[in-house]
Amino acid sequence: NENDPAGQQILIFKEKTKGPIGVMTTSAGAPIEYKDATVTLNSNLIFNEYFMDSLTHLVRERIPERLVHAKAGGAFGYFEVTHDITHICKAKLFSRIGKRTPIAARFSPVVVERGGIDTSRDARGFALKFYTEEGNFDIVGFNTPMYVYKDPLLFSTFVRAQKRNPATNLIDGNMLWDFLTLRPESLHMFLLVFGDRGIPDGYRHMPGFGIHTFEVVNEHGEKSFVRFHFTPNAGIKNLRSEEARKIAAVDPDYATRDLYRAIGNGDFPSWKVSIQVLSLDDVKNAGFDVFDVTRVLPLDDYPLKPVGIFVLNKNAINYFAEIEQLAFNPANLVPGILGGPDKVFEARRLAYRDAQYYRLGANFNRIPVNCPIQVKVLAYNRDGRPPVKDNEKDTPNYYPNSYNGAEAYVDKKRAELIEIYQDDPNNFHQATELYVNEMTKDERSRLVENILYSLGGAAKFLQERAVKLFSIIHPDLGDRIAEGLASNRTKHYHYDDGYFVY
């Protein structure tokens, strides 16, 4: 298709440029002479600056991929307020109806590696960066309304159990099912992953959730608690396993391509932004831990309140610069939004920054796409690995000082994050609800087949443990999994690949 902005990008570039864009140069800017750029045979290689520059740069072009969420599609756009929530949150990005704030978005399977398959069965990351006038506010969410576990101690265990077996270098169902059955709180989210939501049909049809219950305050310092929801205006669409496997064979970059193409064609995806709101009394009277990330807050009890919309209307001009180098961090908060008081949130405050120091270096916040567009940064930080940009120029480099360096502001209504006590996770009741009330009969059947596809390859003791747990969620689910495992019909499944569809 000659009008496909994804497939034809380089031709479109040619179309909009008049002739060569300039004289080619070395990285240091010296013009390259034609012979140096075209042939090295019978010449002195060391003297060919074009060749030396190119060869030595090439071998330095890889940086570590993200430990999780390595593969992604991303884009830019804006968030617009449609409903007033200033009575619960004073953050300036919500200050008036009609207000727009620039945003970056990055959507990503969790386990899939950087060159992996977009239509893999996996949860998806849903990360938004709001470039507000009070600094960057990041919501680093998922396409499921709940998370895997409540205790952040399990992060390393869970990541390792899903990644490659250290001996075989293969994804290993015996590791995944060990984790899922040792930590049954994970099954609530995994019912969605093994159900229809496990393979979204591209990113434009995918919902998003902040998951954590965030504490927010208004200008009087009064607290409320909110969960963020993002609902695609194009509707939720998912792929069935068979379709996904077929697509994987012909276009592993299906979702990335779809997003780029749609935006390039002016078909801008958009999402409704809404919140569930709880007062401090609601929190106390809920009868369960509303900060438990493995649980949802029932919509009947805590209905969605509209806040705004966000629209993605601009592709990156350069993927590495603008999407790969994006650095999201749940700790990127703004006045009026205090984040979640739960332990997973607390752990995340460290992990992202730490990962980005490793992945992008000490000055990752000085990479243009991470710079707060609307704010002058006066952080009293200096030096380190490039980029340092203006390195905060000649301003004082320590605080406090007597020389007109930047001063901290005073918030007379300063609010602190509440302290909470968290019980051991137990979300079986919600998993049952999900199975019985939210899945259709057909989806339940597909769920069973998708579980069998993966569990069928795991060791017998894991299958037995899984059947016990699925029976607690619902006897029907347990029976159907047990029956499927006992029958011969799972034998034709290619379940050696763990729970991935390929």
Ligand code: HEM
């Ligand atoms: C103990 C809990 C968690 C830890 C320690 C953790 C840690 C990490 C780390 C280290 C990264 C890579 C960051 C980078 O290299 O830039 C990451 C990425 C990500 N995490 Fe988590 N995570 C946790 C829980 C969660 C939860 C609960 C969610 C969703 C609500 C989530 C959503 C994401 C997303 C969307 C990304 C990709 C961000 C991007 O697009 O760059 N994570 N996580």
